[in-house]
Structures are given as C-alpha cells and as structure tokens.
Amino acid sequence: MWDGDDANLDHVSYFLPAPGPNSWKVIVVLEELQVPYEIVSFRFEDVKKKPFIDINPNGRVPAIVDPNNDITLWESGAIITYLIDNYNPKRLITYDTLREKNHLNQWLHFQMSGQGPYWGTAGHFNVLHPLKLPTAIERYNDQVTRVLGVLDEWLEGKEWLVGDKITYADLAWLPWNDRLESVLLCPADDKFAGFPNVKAWHERMASRPSWKKAMETRARLMDEQGLDWHGMPKGIDTMKEYEEKMAADEKAKASK
Incomplete structure (x- = not known):
C-alpha cells in the first residue's frame, strides 16, 4: 500500500475519451488523493477497437493500468474503490469505521x-x-x-x-x-x-481545486480533438449523424 511518498511511485496510466462523465469521476479522486497519473486519451469511435479492448474487453471507459501493483482495472466504481483502498494512507476522502x-x-x-x-x-x-x-x-x-x-x-x-x-x-x-x-x-x-x-x-x-483542474484538462482535450460539449465532433448534433460519419470514415480508411 502506498505510504504517500511519490518518490517510489510510478504514474498510473488512465484511459479515456474526453467527453464521458464516468471518466472524470476517477480523475477528481486521483486529484484529491494526489496520485501521480497520466491520461491516455483517445476518440470515442476507438473505444471498441484494439488496443483498448485488450485492456477492457467490454469496450467501455474508463480503465487504468497501474504498474505499481501490476493491475489493470475497468469500471469506474471498481477503480475508485481500488484507489481508496491502495492510495489513501491518510484516509482523506473516506472513513475506515x-x-x-x-x-x-x-x-x-x-x-x-x-x-x-x-x-x-x-x-x-x-x-x-x-x-x-x-x-x-x-x-x-x-x-x-x-x-x-x-x-x-x-x-x-x-x-x-x-x-x-x-x-x-x-x-x-x-x-x-x-x-x-x-x-x-x-x-x-x-x-x-x-x-x-x-x-x-x-x-x-x-x-474544489481538484474539480477545476479536472475540467480544465477536459476542456483542453475536447478542443484538441475538435469535439463539442456533447462529445461529438463540432458540427454534428445527433447520434445518427455521428454514426454515419464514423461509418464513412471507416469506409474511406478501408478503401485506401
């Protein structure tokens, strides 16, 4: 179990597309606990493809790979419970009674x-x-x-x-x-x-500073990926349009 000393701690890799709310549940907990982490952000249309499905066969985010304990986890609730059990030596955001x-x-x-x-x-x-x-x-x-x-x-x-x-x-x-x-x-x-x-x-x-930092990171990732507030590319307003665009992109990619 972590004793709060960052010197001997590797960064936890955290996998997410920027839009989804469930991913940011875990980010704010990581920030509150001050656990070193790195975000591996990818587009929504890749969530059910390799290499991510090698990490989570269910094709849902978020997921973490923690080299400190040699463990891969998915499902946001399971990840939060794991972080609380292993990276919260001072019981900052939990109780043990x-x-x-x-x-x-x-x-x-x-x-x-x-x-x-x-x-x-x-x-x-x-x-x-x-x-x-x-x-x-x-x-x-x-x-x-x-x-x-x-x-x-x-x-x-x-x-x-x-x-x-x-x-x-x-x-x-x-x-x-x-x-x-x-x-x-x-x-x-x-x-x-x-x-x-x-x-x-x-x-x-x-x-809280943890939430403000999380939302600043989300805004940056959304902008880098050209996404609107709802998580779809800017200029697309419905899931049907998004699915048609993804299908057209896949078809164009396959024809090359």
Missing part, C-alpha cells in the same frame, strides 16, 4: 445504479436520439427528478452524504450533476430547481 465505510459503498453503488444510467438515458432521448419519443423522455426525466429528490431529502441539514467531510461517495456524483442542464435541456440556473440541498452540495464540490 464499519458503519461509515459501508454507507460510503452504499452511496457509490446508488450513483452507479441510479444516477449514471438514468442521467445517461435521459440525455440520450433528450439530445441524441434521432426521433423525439415523448414516453421515453418523460420516463427518464421523471427518474432524474426522483433521484434528485432522494438526494435532496437526505442532504437536509447535512453538508455531505456520509459523516462530516467530503468523501469519494460525494465526488462520484459530481460529473453527471455538473452537466445536468445538458441532460435535461434546461437553463444552467434551473438544473437544480426545487432541490436546494443538492444545489448547495454540488456547488461545494464544484468549487
């Missing part, structure tokens, strides 16, 4: 099962799907609202999800909540309307 430790794990799992899938699917039907399907839009927007309600009620009178300090369980919610206006297609000032506790909680996290 039985009750708190398991409550942190509980909220992390709720983020992965509740927030991530619902926010992502709501964003797909609101923004990317070529046809507007009112029943699907209503279904997933309602689920976003429901989960926000759970959080807002829990956070009444509290600053953090567990205990009296920020933890990885809080930080895991940050990237998807940060782009909620893009998911729901609403003004940024209205994305937490009706959920004042969630709004205040989010703002506490978003003001």
